[in-house]
């Protein structure tokens with residue numbers, strides 16, 4: 010397939026004003042009657058009407074009630090003899106499709122006997138012939154007809170205006186959406202479902218009905234999602250003045266879904282993973298994810314639906330902005346500054362372990378890409394998470410109030426339109442004309458056009474004679490595919506200075522600057538290099554740079570261990586405090602990886618300690634510090650991931666990284682045994698389960714402590730803690746504690762892991778989302794003598810495994826290939842062969858999911874031998890298949906380029 014280029018954008022030659030759809034729903038053969046009212050776009054030169062279609066059987070085409078000539082050009086239906094002039098006309102198209110055979114889960118499909126749709130990005134063309142592009146916005150009326158016993162609930166976007174019985178046990182429902190929308194926001198659902206309902210009154214006094222639809226047995230697991238939805242409605246109105254614009258807002262859960270969820274107007278369709286939760290079946294992380302995804306999809310109602318994207322190159326217009334909004338929502342709900350910081354650290358961790366590698370690899374692309382072959386491949390961490398960081402920088406450059414003003418202007422200008430990323434930044438800047446954003450607007454926009462992660466180098470020089478400290482910040486950005494030269498970015502760098510001996514915050518007094526002096530400030534780096542000179546300093550300070558991760562960059566700064574220990578102990582900025590601990594651990598890991606003296610003995614363990622006594626003591630102080638929250642402690646005491654360590658190295662030996670990190674963890678487990686035991690005992694739940702940040706932080710820390718105690722016990726051959734973990738596993742009152750205990754047993758290699766896993770499966774055999782966890786835990790377990798791959802192969806044979814269900818496929822295959830580097834990167838390349846088989850197998854069923862899996866070897870060029878050659882061969886093996894989807898073809902072609 011050819012690449013599509015942003016520069017080739019042309020406005021549509023035709024508008025579709027109204028769409029009247031009638032569905033006769035049948036899994037084998039669904040009939041779709043599509044009556045449209047079209048007119049020529051007077052601003053575009055006359056040309057034939059080309060409608061997109063895919064996997065459709067065309068039965069009839071009529072214009073203004075009569076027959077017409079048409080032809081097919083590939084997948085497009087082309088009409089050349091349409092009425093001349095500006096008058097609207099009617100076009101009627103009758104097609105059929107086969108939902109039961111739809112394994113791609115794009116368009117209309119059947120999941121467990123219920124009909125669902127997924128139209129973003131280009132799924133509507135699998136339902137009917139249409140101008141399947143987001144800048145064509147129409148009014149929809151939808152009539153659904155189906156067997157009443159099989160499909161008692163019939164849903165579509167908007168309001169139910171009519172319903173009733175038909176002949177032969179069938180019935181119908183007619184829905185009218187009061188809002189115009191692009192076709193990617195169309196949805197229908199038909200099946201046996203029940204709903205939790207909630208009536209709410211908005212601030213303006215309007216009544217709304219909120220509904221969460223699930224399969225009958227799941228109603229008890231919908232309370233949290235409904236609460237999250239109510240919080241979302243309240244929050245968007247309070248923070249941005251954006252009210253719910255619908256009488257009825259529905260969420261429907263399905264267990265077969267490619268993505269997390271979808272923001273169809275008034276009828277969000279969700280993966281069950283992001284709806285269903287009870288304390289017995291869902292972990293704290295699940296509860297938090299549900300809150301954030303429910304928020305995310307709800308916030309799309311304004312950022313995405315009321316104002317949508319002109320074309321798919323603008324995807325981050327809605328996704329980056331909406332991720333920013335859901336991150337802020339979660340922070341605002343979390344409440345305390347410390348809980349906000351924890352959320353920020355978690356978000357940055359995702360960015361750095363997933364997006365930074367993407368930005369340095371073969372799929373690197375700007376937040377607003379210039380071209381793509383398959384748009385499904387561009388629902389990426391760059392579009393979402395880096396896009397959110399780019400919005401966050403705007404927010405910080407214009408202040409919280411300024412950003413709210415900018416959003417207001419954005420909606421005043423663009424409500425009801427399909428617009429571009431440029432339109433968004435322009436509105437934020439225009440509402441804040443004196444801000445640094447407005448001042449540097451053209452340069453700021455490079456964040457949208459240039460791919461790659463910028464590096465900022467910070468170097469300090471203290472001059473005792475003048476009692477001044479000069480901090481030089483310089484920026485650079487490595488080439489990415491198609492972009493060899495980069496221009497400087499606008500980089501907001503928040504910084505502070507700390508007294509090296511007392512840890513006190515120092516005043517930031519710039520030379521020749523009058524006015525109030527603060528202890529934290531934002532410097533806007535716009536040049537390749539800038540120097541700031543701070544005065545009135547009695548000794549060399551410790552710089553705290555990029556506080557709160559104020560820009561999505563890599564910060565190169567040469568700290569001494571002592572300086573990092575000072576920051577870890579004293580920095581007023583929680584993010585940099587955590588970061589100091591991560592830097593200490595990271596440099597230790599990198600030294601040990603490079604140090605040929607560090608060798609594993611016959612027992613497979615390192616002969617010498619890797620962590621310095623000072624580091625261990627610092628970790629003990631954090632763990633025991635009564636002033637710190639448990640959630641923050643858990644983050645500090647978790648070592649940087651293998652993936653993150655690998656990103657810092659030019660040549661990657663995945664086995665060496667794994668061995669070093671495991672040894673560091675074991676040392677931390679052994680050296681802090683009494684402290685871990687204390688942490689475990691001090692952070693037990695009291696009272697009932699609540700998924701709030703404070704209690705989930707306590708469970709996270711006690712879970713880590715138990716894990717460490719089991720690791721230490723395993724090393725010492727002592728059965729006490731594994732015994733306690735097994736006991737906890739059996740009696741735990743909630744899934745978080747139960748699963749943490751099970752993880753501790755499995756990950757430490759305890760003999761009790763097998764009976765615990767068997768018991769867990771028996772207990773939860775009727776809970777698919779819990780069985781996903783059971784699969785994922787085993788596929789993600791630490792490798793012992795190459796045992797994980799055989800286990801994974803066995804799991805594929807398990808009666809509960811199904812390749813067709815994306816959640817299940819991810820739980821086994823992705824957990825192994827994308828989340829378990831120590832087990833996946835085998836010297837015999839068997840992991841890679843397994844990967845290529847699964848990519849090929851999945852591609853025949855579901856190209857979108859297969860292409861995600863294909864990304865697992867993105868960073869193969871960094872691998873040392875023999876992994877590098879093994880990986881290249883596996884990718885080439887996939888690429889050699891003649892029948893690949895565009896999705897997988899694009900990924901492997903770029904990987905080999």
Ligand code: DPP
Pocket residue numbers: 129268269270271272305306309328
């Ligand atoms: N459903 C996906 C999301 O909300 C794509 N829009 O991010």
Ligand code: ZN
Pocket residue numbers: 305309327328331
């Ligand atoms: Zn989204």
